[in-house]
Each structure stands twice: as structure tokens, then as C-alpha cells.
Amino acid sequence: MELLRLLSTNEIVAQVISFLILFFILRAFAWKKILLLLDARREKIASEFQKIEEAKEEISKLKSDYNEKLERIDELAQVKIQEAVSQARHIAQEIREKAAADSRIILKKAEENIELELSKAKEVLKDKVIDLTIGATEYIIKEKLTSEKDKKLISEFLDELDEVK
Amino acid sequence: MSQEAHSVVISHSTQQHAELPNLISILAEKFHGSRFAEYLHIWENVIFSVIIAALLSFVAYRATKKAGLVPGRLQGFLEILVSAIDDFVCGILGHHGRKFTPFIGTLFLYILTMNLFGLIPLMKSSTSSLSTTVALAICVFIYVQYTAIKENGVRGYIDHMMGKPRGIIAFTVFIPVLIFAIHLVSELVRPLSLALRLRSNVWAEDALLSVAASFGIAGVPLFIFSMLLTVLSSFIQATVFALLSTIYFALVLPYKEHQGEKG
Numbered sequence: 001m002e003l004l005r006l007l008s009t010n011e012i013v014a015q016v017i018s019f020l021i022l023f024f025i026l027r028a029f030a031w032k033k034i035l036l037l038l039d040a041r042r043e044k045i046a047s048e049f050q051k052i053e054e055a056k057e058e059i060s061k062l063k064s065d066y067n068e069k070l071e072r073i074d075e076l077a078q079v080k081i082q083e084a085v086s087q088a089r090h091i092a093q094e095i096r097e098k099a100a101a102d103s104r105i106i107l108k109k110a111e112e113n114i115e116l117e118l119s120k121a122k123e124v125l126k127d128k129v130i131d132l133t134i135g136a137t138e139y140i141i142k143e144k145l146t147s148e149k150d151k152k153l154i155s156e157f158l159d160e161l162d163e164v165k
Numbered sequence: 166m167s168q169e170a171h172s173v174v175i176s177h178s179t180q181q182h183a184e185l186p187n188l189i190s191i192l193a194e195k196f197h198g199s200r201f202a203e204y205l206h207i208w209e210n211v212i213f214s215v216i217i218a219a220l221l222s223f224v225a226y227r228a229t230k231k232a233g234l235v236p237g238r239l240q241g242f243l244e245i246l247v248s249a250i251d252d253f254v255c256g257i258l259g260h261h262g263r264k265f266t267p268f269i270g271t272l273f274l275y276i277l278t279m280n281l282f283g284l285i286p287l288m289k290s291s292t293s294s295l296s297t298t299v300a301l302a303i304c305v306f307i308y309v310q311y312t313a314i315k316e317n318g319v320r321g322y323i324d325h326m327m328g329k330p331r332g333i334i335a336f337t338v339f340i341p342v343l344i345f346a347i348h349l350v351s352e353l354v355r356p357l358s359l360a361l362r363l364r365s366n367v368w369a370e371d372a373l374l375s376v377a378a379s380f381g382i383a384g385v386p387l388f389i390f391s392m393l394l395t396v397l398s399s400f401i402q403a404t405v406f407a408l409l410s411t412i413y414f415a416l417v418l419p420y421k422e423h424q425g426e427k428g
Contacts, residue, residue: 003361006295014211015291015300022218023271030225031267033232034240034247041234 132160184371185378187289189213210294217278217291246274250407257411258418265414268308272301273407280367280399283374284392292402293371298364302356305410310352313417325417326352355413359406366402370395 136157184190189209196202205212228239236244250270255262276292283290291297314322326348327341374395377388 003295007299008207008296010207011211011294011296012300012303014208015214015297016304018211018214018218019271019275019301019304022221022275023268025218025222026225026271026274027267029222029229030243031247031270033229034244035251035263035266037232037234037236038244038248038251044234 129161132157184289184293185283185375186287187213188287189289191287209289210291210297213282213289214279214291214297217275217282221274221278246270253407254411257408258415261418262411262414265312265411269407269411269414272305272410273403276301276363276406277399277403280370280402281396283367283371284395290367290371292363293368295360295364298360299357301363301406302360305359305413306353306356309356309410309413309417312414316417316419355409359409363402363406366398370398 136153139153186194187209189205189212193202193205193209196205224239225243228237228243231237232240247266247270250273251263251266254266254269258265279292279297280290282288283293313325317325323345326345328344328348370391373391374388377384377391380387
């Protein structure tokens with residue numbers, strides 16, 4: 001009963017109203033906004049972490065690919081070098097063959113030139129012999145020949161012939 | 166003077182020796198015998214409650230005025246508070262308990278601020294008044310019963326109040342009705358016990374501070390000790406009120422909800 005005397009209906013009603021007003025104000029300005037913000041932040045953080053995890057996986061995959069390629073790079077280099085050497089050998093062979101062919105052609109041409117020059121020289125020699133023969137014949141016809149003169153003439157002829165050769 | 170006002174003045178006068186003077190009581194003393202003084206006597210606790218409600222509303226408004234994902238200092242502080250209270254409520258009621266977070270949270274902050282307000286010179290803890298705590302208990306009681314009816318339906322509510330398992334005695338009418346009545350009384354007594362516990366503790370803290378202050382300089386160590394005790398007790402009492410209110414909600418919510426959430 002003593003406790004009941006401490007109660008005041010007006011005060012109770014006023015306090016209830018005061019609390020309810022505060023409740024609705026805080027619900028509108030604090031609780032809903034803050035709880036939504038907290039949820040939004042939580043979701044954002046979770047999605048960011050998800051993205052980070054995905055990026056990590058991607059990086060890990062790229063790294064493993066890179067390492068794999070790095071391990072195979074010596075092998076690939078060896079293959080490339082072999083290919084280059086083989087190609088170089090092939091080219092060298094081609095060059096050698098071409099050089100041999102060219103040298104053969106040059107040799108043949110040289111032989112032909114020699115042949116030509118030889119035939120030309122023969123022609124010239126022939127002409128000279130003919131000229132000398134004609135000259136000698138003319139000389140014999142102009143002078144009366146003696147045995148000594150014959151010998152002398154033949155000897156001069158032979159000397160001239162040697163000079164021509 | 167009305168009967169209501171008379172009883173309030175009497176109750177105030179009986180408490181006067183146990184409380185430090187505050188702004189309203191000083192004003193009432195100054196205008197002693199006038200209608201204004203009578204008015205102040207009647208509404209003293211309500212005035213302090215309204216001041217606290219206005220203060221909390223202002224802080225909440227300022228904190229969330231430019232609310233964003235990157236919080237300012239005030240918003241950050243409020244977020245920590247809201248998050249802690251939400252975790253506390255959802256820890257007991259499960260994920261669906263979030264709809265009760267605003268109510269429990271407001272209750273906690275309001276009681277805590279009222280408890281601590283008495284430590285400010287010339288201010289008073291409104292919770293040292295039984296009417297204040299009873300008002301809060303009534304709010305809890307009505308909301309808990311409303312939730313019980315909403316969640317279980319009227320039939321489910323009555324069924325719950327009649328107690329289970331009923332077995333063979335369900336065929337009798339007297340026993341379930343009796344259990345219903347006992348249950349109803351217990352439902353009423355629960356918030357009343359909350360109100361009495363809170364009021365008595367805060368009133369005792371105020372009394373202790375008043376006694377310590379009455380010793381003058383010699384009472385300074387006791388006064389400081391009492392202040393520290395009041396701070397601790399204020400937090401404990403606000404937490405107990407909020408915790409028990411949450412448990413009352415948990416008791417009336419359908420069992421499957423908690424089962425689903427916890428599992």
C-alpha cells in the first residue's frame with residue numbers, strides 16, 4: 001500500500017507517452033537507419049572479400065601458368081635453337097650447292113673461252129703460215145735459187161717460223 | 166490541490182531526505198506554496214524524462230543526419246552501440262529478434278541515461294520514481310502480450326496461457342482456467358518486479374549519494390565511491406531490465422523460431 005502511494009497515474013501516462021515518442025523517434029532516426037547501414041556495410045565487406053578471394057584465385061592461376069611456362073621455356077628454347085641450327089645447315093647446304101654450281105658454270109665458261117682463244121690463235125697462226133708461205137714463194141720466184149741460198153732461205157724461214165711460234 | 170497532486174507531493178516529501186537537490190526541486194523550493202511549485206512537484210520526474218528523451222532524440226538525429234557507409238565520430242559511436250544491442254537481442258531471440266531491437270535498445274538507452282543523469286549536478290534520475298519504472302514496465306508488458314497474441318493467435322495465446330502438457334486434466338475446465346489465471350498474474354508480476362527492482366536500486370543509489378554528501382568534506386571518499394558504484398549499478402540495472410524484457414519476448418515467441426535460429 002505504501003508503494004501504491006508512490007504511484008501517480010498522470011506521471012505514469014506521461015512517462016509512457018514520453019517513452020513511446022522517444023521510441024518512435026529513435027526507431028525512425030537511429031535504429032532503422034543504423035541497422036540498414038550496418039547490414040549494407042556487412043554485405044559490402046563480404047562482397048569485397050569475395051572479390052578479393054576471386055582475384056587471389058585468378059592471380060594464383062596466372063602464377064601457376066607462368067611457372068609452368070617458365071619451366072617449359074628451356075625446353076622451348078632448346079627446340080627453337082635446334083630448329084635454327086637445322087635451318088642454318090639447310091641454308092649452308094644450299095649455299096654450298098649454289099657455289100659448286102656457279103663454279104662449274106664459271107669453269108665451263110673459262111674452258112669455252114680457252115677453246116675460243118685457242119681456235120682464234122690457230123686461225124691467226126694459220127694466216128701467218130699462209131702469209132709466210134706466200135711470201136717465201138714470191139721470194140723464190142723472184143730470185144734464182146742456189147743450193148746455199150736454198151739452205152739459207154729454208155733456215156731463215158724456219159727461224160721466222162720459230163719466232164711466230 | 167487534486168488528490169493525485171497531493172499524493173505526489175507527499176511521496177516527494179517522503180523521498181526528499183534521500184535525494185540530492187536538483188534544478189526542479191530548487192525552483193519548487195523558491196516558489197514554495199505557489200501553483201508553479203505544485204506543478205513542478207507533480208511533473209519533476211516527467212520533466213527530467215522529457216529532457217533525456219529530447220537529448221537522445223537530438224543525438225540520434227545528429228548522428229544519422231549525414232549517415233553514410235564511412236561513419237563520422239558520432240555515427241561510429243552510435244553504430245557500436247546499436248550493433249552491440251542488436252547482437253545482444255538477436256543472441257537471445259535469433260535472427261527474427263531484430264524487429265525487437267529498436268524497442269529493447271530504446272529501453273536500455275533511456276533507462277541507462279536516466280540512471281546516469283542523477284550523477285550530473287542539479288539533475289535527477291527519473292528512474293528513482295516508481296511511476297517512471299512502472300510506466301516502462303507497462304510498455305514492456307503491453308508489447309510482450311501484443312507480440313504473444315500476434316505470433317500465436319488468440320487461440321494459441323490462450324492455449325499457451327493454460328499451460329502444457331495438460332493431459333487428462335485438459336478435460337476438466339477448472340484446472341486450465343486456474344492455470345490461465347495464475348499465468349496471467351505471473352505475466353503481470355514480471356514487469357512489476359522489473360519496475361520495483363529498477364526503482365529500488367536507483368533510489369538506493371541516490372540515497373547513498375545523498376548520505377555521502379551530507380557528511381560534507383569528510384564524506385568525499387564515500388561520495389566518490391558511491392558515484393562509481395552508481396555508474397556500475399546504472400549499467401547493470403539497465404542491462405538487467407533490457408535482458409529480462411528480451412527474455413519475456415523469448416518466452417512468448419513460438420518455440421520453432423528459436424529452434425530454427427539457434428540450430
